[in-house]
Amino acid sequence: MxxxxxxxxxxxxxxxxxxxxxxxxxxxxxxxxxxxxxxxxxxxxxxxxxxxxxxxxxxxxxxxxxxxxxxxxxxxxxxxxxxxxxxxxxxxxxxxxxxxxxxxxxxxxxxxxxxxxxxxxxxxxxxxxxxxxxxTSPFEQAAVLVLNDVGDWATTLMAQGEGQQLTALSELPFPHSLGLVASALTQFLGFEPGSDEALVEDLSAWGSPDQAEALGALLPAAEDGSFEVDSEAFHFAFDGDQLAGPGLARALGQRRGSQSPLLVDGEDRRHAVLAASLQAVLEQRALALASELYRRAPGEALCVGGVLASNARLLARLSVDGPFARVFAPAxxxxxxxxxxxxxxxxxxxxxxxxxxxxxxxxxQLPPGPGLGGLPTHDETGSPRGTPRSQDELRDELVTQLSDGASVAFVQGPLPLGPDPGGARVLLAHPSHGQDPLAALRGEFAWRLPRYAVPAEQAASLFDLPGQAELFPNATVPLARVRSDSKLRAAPDGTVRLLLVQREAQPELHALLMSLDAAGQGPLLRAETFRTQGAAAVRSEREALDAFERSTLQVLVAGNRIYTR
CATH class of the missing domain: 3.30.420.40 (ATPase, nucleotide binding domain)
Structure with missing residues (x-):
């Protein structure tokens, strides 16, 4: 069928x-x-x-x-x-x-x-x-918590799964939505709602949750974990363009314009404080819901879905402080x-x-999406376009280039579903070369959490992972902390994001990391998503080559072809 x-x-x-x-x-x-x-x-x-x-x-x-x-x-x-x-x-x-x-x-x-x-x-x-x-989880039985922005009516759902069956236990109706609260604060901070929530999550690492109490009062929680949003503070019930109402500014201060300076460090870091306060409230409400779900459906495993299941800090908090021993979120x-x-x-x-x-x-394993759609082997002038190599030759060349400090665009295979293409469209650099070898490519978002690509089976030996973090990202990119003796760049609170590279799912990138380790360089690379100027991940070899030629990158690998300056 x-x-x-x-x-x-x-x-x-x-x-x-x-x-x-x-x-x-x-x-x-x-x-x-x-x-x-x-x-x-x-x-x-x-x-x-x-x-x-x-x-x-x-x-x-x-x-x-x-x-x-x-x-x-x-x-x-x-x-x-x-x-x-x-x-x-x-x-x-x-x-x-x-x-x-x-x-x-x-x-x-x-x-x-x-x-x-x-x-x-x-x-x-x-x-x-x-x-x-x-x-898509590894569990035959689990509690299920959906934390979404908007649905048909339900924004939040508690359910129990067994075999192939799902039984709904409780739901919260629109407009009472943690996902929309996150979007409203994203817009309040001058970012694009529905797109830039991950930026606000990263921004939270630079602040302290000093306004969490004031924000939490705008979505008071009941004993059963349910909550209601303040209709004066949040207008998303009837206005999809302006999600925040005047009550939000009265409680939290002036809204930031998209062109205004972002106050992240120094004496005045009010925008980082607001982001940290939002993150704290989201985690508190999610923990309360998880506790109620555990009361109704006690067990070992929790599966988290909806847009907030891409919030790595929230997943880490559920894994460490929540009532369930194992936490999973889909890719x-x-x-x-x-x-x-x-x-x-x-x-x-x-x-x-x-x-x-x-x-x-x-x-x-999610099914494949559209592939690279390769280019002709020669350009319009008849010159060779890139250099085809075997996988072994590519790895050897990349180990040399990365060890010498080159920044590399690595483009392999089809685009997957999900908010992050992972190792399929990634920029790589060795962390030992400079404070942030990919800083120039991050532009105004230099405060974003650093991300490191690491073989999944070695992550726990290199970083402090939260709870059962090895489970959720097959899936979403997890949060980790650098060890106290580490020289790796991290956020002020010691957190980084990890790209856990699975041997079966991403064999080329996994083999590259293992080859680096064998060469004495360690199984670790700085990693950023390879995006076009419009913020979508590069789709094809042609788009990757166009972006490479406009960038400061030294090397592009697309499929089995390598391009150098």
């Missing part, structure tokens, strides 16, 4: 194809459009998935949409009516958007694929996130990965498949 799942109209639109319960192809629409977090109906991603599997649309048994448009439209109408007349301007804009295409997604998908509309199914968004978290916890959850849920509902362990093993 072939099932196609689609996520669209919020952010990170994607498509995932299952054949007999096994994911065989997946792609974000961003990988084809180049627009970061592209939310459009992912028709190019759909075509890629079908082509990769050698299928045509009529081979599909069903198409599954992540979310229920009518429920979501009901939420939009109710929220605007509750806030009227303050919501008048935003209401007309939302109404135009919904009546334009979002309500008619069944007919649109059926028409594009040439299918009967009755073969298009819909699954609640929060349940899709829960399914992605649980069904793609956002809307793109939720398409996989939609497909897996639909398969479990429609199929007689009983071997949940086989399916769980098959879903552990």
């Amino acid at each position: 072939a099932l196609l799942a689609v996520s669209a109209y919020h952010r990170d639109a994607s498509a995932v194809l299952l054949v007999d319960g096994v994911p065989v192809a997946a792609a974000r629409e961003e990988s084809f459009s180049g627009e970061p977090h592209d939310a459009a109906l992912p028709l190019r991603a759909v075509r890629h998935c079908l082509s990769a599997a050698g299928l045509v649309p009529t081979d599909l048994e069903h198409v599954v949409f992540q979310g229920k448009p009518l429920r979501a439209f009901e939420r939009v109408l109710v929220s605007h009516l509750r806030a009227f007349p303050r919501s008048g301007r935003a209401f007309s804009k939302d109404l135009f958007r919904w009546l334009g295409d979002r309500l008619w997604v069944r007919d649109r998908l059926a028409g594009e694929l040439g299918l009967d509309p009755t073969r298009v199914l819909f699954i609640d968004r929060a349940r899709c996130h829960a399914a992605t978290a649980f069904l 793609a916890p956002g809307d793109d990965g939720a398409a996989l959850g939609a497909a897996l849920l639909a398969h479990s509902l429609l199929s007689k498949e009983g071997d949940s362990n086989r399916l769980r093993r098959a879903t552990r």
Whole structure:
């Protein structure tokens, strides 16, 4: 049975194809459009998935949409009516958007694929996130906590998973949302909501949570872990453009403009303090929810889904201070990965498949996305384009270049789902050369947490990992602390991010790290995502070469070709 799942109209639109319960192809629409977090109906991603599997649309048994448009439209109408007349301007804009295409997604998908509309199914968004978290985990039984921004109605979901089944235990309705609080504070700090939350998480390492009490008072918590957001402080119930209301400035001080200086260090570090306060409140509320979930569904394992499952500090706090011994989050916890959850849920509902362990093993590794799409071997002048090498030759050359202080762009294989392409699109430099060998490429965000690529099996011997951190990133990039005797660059609180390189998932990068270690240079490299100027990860060899030629990088490796200055 072939099932196609689609996520669209919020952010990170994607498509995932299952054949007999096994994911065989997946792609974000961003990988084809180049627009970061592209939310459009992912028709190019759909075509890629079908082509990769050698299928045509009529081979599909069903198409599954992540979310229920009518429920979501009901939420939009109710929220605007509750806030009227303050919501008048935003209401007309939302109404135009919904009546334009979002309500008619069944007919649109059926028409594009040439299918009967009755073969298009819909699954609640929060349940899709829960399914992605649980069904891609190593656990046969687990509690599941979804911490999202916005859903059809539910923003937060507590559930229990067993085998292929999910049982909902409790949920919090919109607008009471930790994900939207994070987005509102991201915007309040002058960044792009829905895109730059990871910047604010990194910024929190430079401050102390002095305003956590004031911020926490704007989303008071009950004994059962639930909370409510203050409607004067947060306007996301009816205004998707201006998420913060005047009550937030009264409680926390003046909002930062996007062009104003960012106060990170020195005597006045108010923006770092605000970021640290947000992080503290998010962690407190998540811990309270996890404690209530443990009371309802006691056990060893917790799976975390939704946009906040990409917050490495929050995951580390749950792992260290939460009631569950083991914590897992998927590699793609956002809307793109939720398409996989939609497909897996639909398969479990429609199929007689009983071997949940086989399916769980098959879903552990996310399916490939679009590849490099190589270039001709010669340019327009007839000159050779790059130098093809064997993998052994490439490794030997890179060990020499990195040991000599070169900065390297490393581009391999298809783009995966998830907020970070990991070792598939990465900039590398040896940490022994200079204070921050990739600083020039980080621009104004020099305060971001340093990240190090390290073989997954050696991470615990080189860094202090939080709790069961080895579990969650197969998945999200974990947080770690440098050892007291380490000379590695870190944030003021000693934290860094790690790119845990798995031998099976990223064999070329893993082999490079091991070759560096064998050469006496250590199995460790500074690592940054290789992005274009518009902030999307480079998609193809051509895009990587264009970015390389405009940069100060010394070496580019794309597939089996190497480019040097």
